[in-house]
Amino acid sequence: MKTTGNQSAAGNQTTAGTHTEHENHPWTISVADHPQRTDSPGYKASRALMLKLVDTTGDWTFSPGPYQDHHGGGIWVKDHNGWMCLFLPLGIEWSAQFCADPAKVDQVRQYAARVVAAFPDTLPGYEAFGYHDGEELLNTPIQSAEQVANWTDSIFNASVPLPAGTHSGVLPTAAGYHHYPKPIVDIDYFRFDDFNLFVEDSNGLSVAVVPVAPRGSGDGRVRVLAAHPSSPYAKHLVTPSGGQRPEMTVETEGPAVEADATVLPAGDALAQQAFRLQQPMPA
Numbered sequence: 001m002k003t004t005g006n007q008s009a010a011g012n013q014t015t016a017g018t019h020t021e022h023e024n025h026p027w028t029i030s031v032a033d034h035p036q037r038t039d040s041p042g043y044k045a046s047r048a049l050m051l052k053l054v055d056t057t058g059d060w061t062f063s064p065g066p067y068q069d070h071h072g073g074g075i076w077v078k079d080h081n082g083w084m085c086l087f088l089p090l091g092i093e094w095s096a097q098f099c100a101d102p103a104k105v106d107q108v109r110q111y112a113a114r115v116v117a118a119f120p121d122t123l124p125g126y127e128a129f130g131y132h133d134g135e136e137l138l139n140t141p142i143q144s145a146e147q148v149a150n151w152t153d154s155i156f157n158a159s160v161p162l163p164a165g166t167h168s169g170v171l172p173t174a175a176g177y178h179h180y181p182k183p184i185v186d187i188d189y190f191r192f193d194d195f196n197l198f199v200e201d202s203n204g205l206s207v208a209v210v211p212v213a214p215r216g217s218g219d220g221r222v223r224v225l226a227a228h229p230s231s232p233y234a235k236h237l238v239t240p241s242g243g244q245r246p247e248m249t250v251e252t253e254g255p256a257v258e259a260d261a262t263v264l265p266a267g268d269a270l271a272q273q274a275f276r277l278q279q280p281m282p283a
Helices: 041-053 096-100 102-117 123-126 134-139 145-152 164-168 181-186 232-236 267-273
Strands: 001-006 020-022 070-071 074-079 082-087 160-161 198-200 208-213 222-227 247-250 256-261
Touching: 041 070, 041 074, 041 082, 041 160, 070 164, 074 102, 074 123, 074 160, 082 160, 096 145, 102 134, 102 145, 123 134, 123 160, 160 164, 181 222, 198 267, 208 267, 222 232, 222 267
Parallel strands: none
Antiparallel strands: 001 020, 001 222, 070 160, 074 082, 198 208, 208 222, 247 256
């Protein structure tokens, strides 16, 4: 079960289209360990190339290694500055290939071929590193389960180098893409180093929070974006019947106003944890 929320304005302001998402029925997915399988020759070649390519970069977002090979639909291309990893619209997990429609996977292949064509140094670069399957994979229409398997284990899909924690980690150790929504995990890679995205409630359950105001504003409130379903803070995100976001009545000198219940005051323990590395802490 997951509970997530989208940003809205604080106080008595509202933002059109703001909503929350939640799943009412708990479920379990098996992702940390892949099904038992023998690595295909294509996968071994793709992984070897991926490791060589990431070693050429000095700005890989998910460094340092060692790296696991994520079937995330990455595509490595080369321009005049060197190698970089882009992402195709879809990535195919190894265990998901058996429900993959070859015609739909072929659309991904065609997309990849267009991307690579825009970077003419890419395929010769693969060849220079000893990977000889690139051109054939891009030029062969995908019409069978075998061809889906070849694509799934190729450099155009099994190609995203991630440390183990980023790949399939679980909080509080790490937030892996296999277990948490990508919009939440991505924040951990562009946030300020002195802001704690993932904090814990009094039971040690993880909650993701973000500031409600720009850095330096002095506003110490935070917004709850996601919470462990058993955390008391999850109630801040659950959408009541009717589809309206959670709200609470706030007493003011004038008429009572409705405030966004996903926003926690600066004195809340989670807000204190989020900003504890900042000096002075916002009030």
